[in-house]
Amino acid sequence: MRVLACLPLILLSAITMARPLEVFVSVAPLKTFVEQIGGDHVRVRTMLQPGYSPATYDPSPQQIAALSKASVYIRTGVPFELAWMARIRAANPDMRILDARIGIDLLGLPRHAHGTTAHDRTAQDREHANGPGVHAQDAHDPHVWTSPPLVKHMAGNIHDLLAELDPKHAPDFARNRDAFLDVLDELDRTIRELFEPLSNRRFMVFHPAWSYFAATYGLTQVPIEGEGKEPGARTLAALIEQARREAIRVVFVQPQFDDRLAAQIARAIHGRILVADPLAGDYVDNLRRVAQQFAEAMQS
Numbered sequence: 001m002r003v004l005a006c007l008p009l010i011l012l013s014a015i016t017m018a019r020p021l022e023v024f025v026s027v028a029p030l031k032t033f034v035e036q037i038g039g040d041h042v043r044v045r046t047m048l049q050p051g052y053s054p055a056t057y058d059p060s061p062q063q064i065a066a067l068s069k070a071s072v073y074i075r076t077g078v079p080f081e082l083a084w085m086a087r088i089r090a091a092n093p094d095m096r097i098l099d100a101r102i103g104i105d106l107l108g109l110p111r112h113a114h115g116t117t118a119h120d121r122t123a124q125d126r127e128h129a130n131g132p133g134v135h136a137q138d139a140h141d142p143h144v145w146t147s148p149p150l151v152k153h154m155a156g157n158i159h160d161l162l163a164e165l166d167p168k169h170a171p172d173f174a175r176n177r178d179a180f181l182d183v184l185d186e187l188d189r190t191i192r193e194l195f196e197p198l199s200n201r202r203f204m205v206f207h208p209a210w211s212y213f214a215a216t217y218g219l220t221q222v223p224i225e226g227e228g229k230e231p232g233a234r235t236l237a238a239l240i241e242q243a244r245r246e247a248i249r250v251v252f253v254q255p256q257f258d259d260r261l262a263a264q265i266a267r268a269i270h271g272r273i274l275v276a277d278p279l280a281g282d283y284v285d286n287l288r289r290v291a292q293q294f295a296e297a298m299q300s
Helices: 002-017 028-041 061-069 079-091 148-165 167-195 211-217 233-245 260-268 283-299
Strands: 021-025 042-046 072-075 096-099 202-205 220-223 250-253 272-275
Touching: 021 028, 021 061, 028 042, 028 148, 028 167, 028 283, 061 079, 072 079, 072 148, 079 096, 096 148, 148 167, 148 211, 167 211, 167 283, 202 283, 211 220, 220 233, 233 260, 250 260, 250 283, 260 272
Parallel strands: 021 042, 021 072, 072 096, 202 220, 202 250, 250 272
Antiparallel strands: none
16 A cells, blocks of 8 residues: 555656756747757747747746746847846746857847948857856847858757756757757758859848858848948938849848838839748748748849
8 A cells, every 4th residue: 555655656756857848048940949959858938929029029927937937048149138138037046048159259230331231250248247158248140040050059059058957868969969960961051052153142131130141151141220220311322222233133021020111122123022031930941941032032
């Protein structure tokens, strides 16, 4: 009888031990990366909800409450985190916070200067007083994940933390990471082959979220918005003139942002707007699709 009485406690202990790590991430692509590496051993939630802008998003009270049960928060420095990181940390002081960009040389926020861009590669950010991996910065482009080779580095950071927090499943995390790296290598090869024959390597975007993608593949991103600001009348006129001079016929927009100004430029150059979403959760298929759109736009 005493053995039988112990069974519920044993089962409860087994269920507790099998409980996956609770992980919060800032954006949907990160959710994909963590799930690819963590598999069944993680439960991942995304802070930024579909359709919302990372520049203006406010986490819901329900999300902040759910953070109290999380083991990890993984960030990339998207704008809403600058205002919310202190409250995110306060919701669960024991929660580990990982900046997935650790070890990556970050690019400055793209800016327009008469229709051109200037990407300044910067030194690694200084760490915020809140703890390791939390950066006190607002001058760097957070869209590191648009470059598959940089995602490989991010995957290493994610793997290392998961293996530290759940060493029992470290072999699974290592196998999953290696498989994911193979997928990223194949994606990288596909994109490089796509752009290799192109002579025109410039594309125009409203919100400049593709700096790392452009740097990786030898392209030039021509942004309408610069350093988070819309262009003035003089810069707008210069952008239109540049687009005409360089035979740019497509303006890429992000679905989370107002596209009226991009549409205005497209009309002025007798072109069109197309959607390219850096925040899509289906990371591999989406990046392959966006690369194809960029290549076709630069061929026209």
